[in-house]
Amino acid sequence: QVQLVESGGGLVQAGGSLRLSCVASGRTFSTYGMGWFRQAPGKEREFVAAISRSHGRTDYAASVKGRFTISRDNAKATVYLRMNSLKPEDTAVYSCAAGSTSLLTVPRGENEYDYWGQGTQVTVSS
Numbered sequence: 780q781v782q783l784v785e786s787g788g789g790l791v792q793a794g795g796s797l798r799l800s801c802v803a804s805g806r807t808f809s810t811y812g813m814g815w816f817r818q819a820p821g822k823e824r825e826f827v828a829a830i831s832r833s834h835g836r837t838d839y840a841a842s843v844k845g846r847f848t849i850s851r852d853n854a855k856a857t858v859y860l861r862m863n864s865l866k867p868e869d870t871a872v873y874s875c876a877a878g879s880t881s882l883l884t885v886p887r888g889e890n891e892y893d894y895w896g897q898g899t900q901v902t903v904s905s
Contacts, residue, residue, distance in 0.1 A: 781805040781877050781894040788873060788899030791865055795903070799860040801875030801896055808856035809833070812880035814892060815849060815860045817871035817901075827873070828860060829885045838885040843869075865903045874898040 787799040799815070814829035828839045828849040837849050848861040858875055876892035886892060 783896035785896045785899040790902045803856045809853040811877040812886040813858040819871040867905045872898040
């Protein structure tokens, strides 16, 4: 079992920045590919970004590419999402997820993930 706890959400003006953190506990963090997803009110949950277990391979949704950066610190069992140039349409609950993947896989699909956090609210005002 893996427990995931997100933090760092909040209210920010358009154009601002936030950094989300997700701390994992339970099993060895480095054995999991990690990802961030978001869900806005009335919408389906969508992929935001993911990072491989090792070698820092990443993937991003087209809507956030160039503005968001995912990173991980295996020693701290933490994955981060740095969000710059935030837009009102980025408003959502952001959740991190962990998936048992091969070393260099960057998991993009929800079905590739085994564990999910509760989420943290990000609200971007115009």
